[in-house]
Amino acid sequence: MSGISELALNLTVHHLVFTLEAGTFVHFGPQAGAQIRGALWAALQEFACTSPNARTPEHTRHCPMCRLVALETADNSRGVNPPRPFAIRPPLPDLPGGDCRFKPGQTFSIGINLFGDAADLFPFVAQAMYRAGQLGIGYGRGQFSIRAIQAVNPCSTEPRALFEGRRVIALPDVPVNHVSVLQAAAALPADRLRLNFLTPTQITGGGRVLKEPDFATLLARLIERCQALEAHYTDAAQPAEHWREYYLHLVELSRSVHLLQDDTRWVRAESGSRRTNETVSVGGFVGTAVYQGDLATFRYWLAWGQSLHVGKNVVKGSGWYSIEN
Numbered sequence: 001m002s003g004i005s006e007l008a009l010n011l012t013v014h015h016l017v018f019t020l021e022a023g024t025f026v027h028f029g030p031q032a033g034a035q036i037r038g039a040l041w042a043a044l045q046e047f048a049c050t051s052p053n054a055r056t057p058e059h060t061r062h063c064p065m066c067r068l069v070a071l072e073t074a075d076n077s078r079g080v081n082p083p084r085p086f087a088i089r090p091p092l093p094d095l096p097g098g099d100c101r102f103k104p105g106q107t108f109s110i111g112i113n114l115f116g117d118a119a120d121l122f123p124f125v126a127q128a129m130y131r132a133g134q135l136g137i138g139y140g141r142g143q144f145s146i147r148a149i150q151a152v153n154p155c156s157t158e159p160r161a162l163f164e165g166r167r168v169i170a171l172p173d174v175p176v177n178h179v180s181v182l183q184a185a186a187a188l189p190a191d192r193l194r195l196n197f198l199t200p201t202q203i204t205g206g207g208r209v210l211k212e213p214d215f216a217t218l219l220a221r222l223i224e225r226c227q228a229l230e231a232h233y234t235d236a237a238q239p240a241e242h243w244r245e246y247y248l249h250l251v252e253l254s255r256s257v258h259l260l261q262d263d264t265r266w267v268r269a270e271s272g273s274r275r276t277n278e279t280v281s282v283g284g285f286v287g288t289a290v291y292q293g294d295l296a297t298f299r300y301w302l303a304w305g306q307s308l309h310v311g312k313n314v315v316k317g318s319g320w321y322s323i324e325n
Contacts, residue, residue: 007246008182009226010236012175013307014119016112017159018129019148022102026142030097031282032090033199033317034271035138036110040088043131047124083228084315085118086125087308092198096286097267107147113307116233119172126168154306155180176307185299192260192292193302194324200267200284201319202312213264213289216254222301222310223247229308250297257293264289271316282313288324 028035053059089111091100102108112125126149133144149163151172162170195213203210205217227243230236264287271282295302302323309319 007238007242008178009230009304010178010234010238011116011226011230011304012119012177013116014114014122014172014175015152015154015307016114016122016125016162016172017148017150017152018110018112018146019107019150020110020133020144021107021147022104023133023143023145024104024136025140026100026102026108026137026144027139028091028100028137029139029269030093030099030200030267031269031271031316032093032100032138033088034269034282034313036088036090036132037316038271039132039135039137040125040128042135043128044124046131047127082232083115083225085115085121085233087113087115087314087320088317089113089320090199090317096198096265097200097269102142108144113309114172115229115308117235118233119175122162122172123168126163153180155184155303181303181307182300185303188295188299188303188323189325190294190296190299192290193295193299194288194290195302195321196288196324197264197284197286197319197321199317199320200269200282200286200313201310201321202282202284203310204312211266211285212262213259213285215257215259215291215293216251218310219254219298219301220247220251222305222308223250225308225310225314226301226304250301253294253297257291257295257298259289260292261288261290263287271313280313282316282318284311284313284318 049063091108091110093100114122114125130146133146135141136143146163148161150159151162151174152159153174153176155176157174160170160174162168162172197213203217203221205214210217230238264285266283267286268283270279272279306322310321311319313319
């Protein structure tokens with residue numbers, strides 16, 4: 001790009017896959033990710049600190065509860081929640097927006113992606129998942145047990161076993177990073193891409209929630225997310241002015257990409273907050289969208305988005321998509 005320095009995202013993502021066995025009937029609704037996040041929150045609260053200094057940066061740096069389920073911070077530059085250090089990947093229903101049900105003895109998988117230095121907290125995530133299985137999850141508080149935990153890198157290596165004999169035996173060590181994403185992006189077509197939005201994806205632009213997967217807006221939210229994650233979960237964040245320059249240039253270029261085919265639909269879903277006692281929309285569009293144009297520059301960032309998710313409510317499982325050739 002003439003006059004604009006290329007950016008490479010200084011971030012790692014550890015993909016964790018928990019294979020679980022239902023002990024009682026387990027029932028997830030369209031907001032499965034929110035139900036999983038709520039169960040993990042309840043489990044983490046049992047390990048939570050009661051320190052009066054719980055909101056201080058020093059405390060947050062060392063407390064698993066406060067680190068994993070970060071609350072709003074007053075000094076955040078945009079006055080909103082900083083990006084959470086993980087994304088949830090719920091079980092996917094046969095039909096987007098449907099329920100998932102598992103009878104006792106059936107297995108299912110839940111994915112958790114840990115960002116940057118949050119990977120150090122994997123043992124606490126595993127402990128929280130174990131406890132969530134005892135407390136129950138979803139409608140009716142279905143119980144489950146952990147059968148396996150694997151670290152996977154969808155860009156390259158074979159899965160690594162992290163759990164055996166009811167205990168953690170290793171730490172995740174096959175992260176997605178700049179190199180693996182660059183290689184994956186290079187293998188993608190440069191003129192046409194199909195994105196499959198697996199969980200409800202809620203994108204905002206121009207002060208409103210979009211009902212369709214507009215490419216320029218999608219890319220803008222994705223670049224903002226990349227910058228925020230790098231700033232919060234690495235020690236090598238690039239200057240904000242570099243990000244700003246690159247963001248403006250990339251968004252301008254993205255306007256030449258058009259939505260060739262839109263096979264998405266809107267899924268309505270709501271999630272209740274135990275902290276605020278409020279109900280918020282976690283709905284969004286699901287399905288496939290085909291984009292056409294000069295996509296060479298955007299492949300790298302779209303490939304990252306497969307691991308990072310995009311849009312609102314990522315910590316509740318939203319914004320998960322895959323790229324299909």
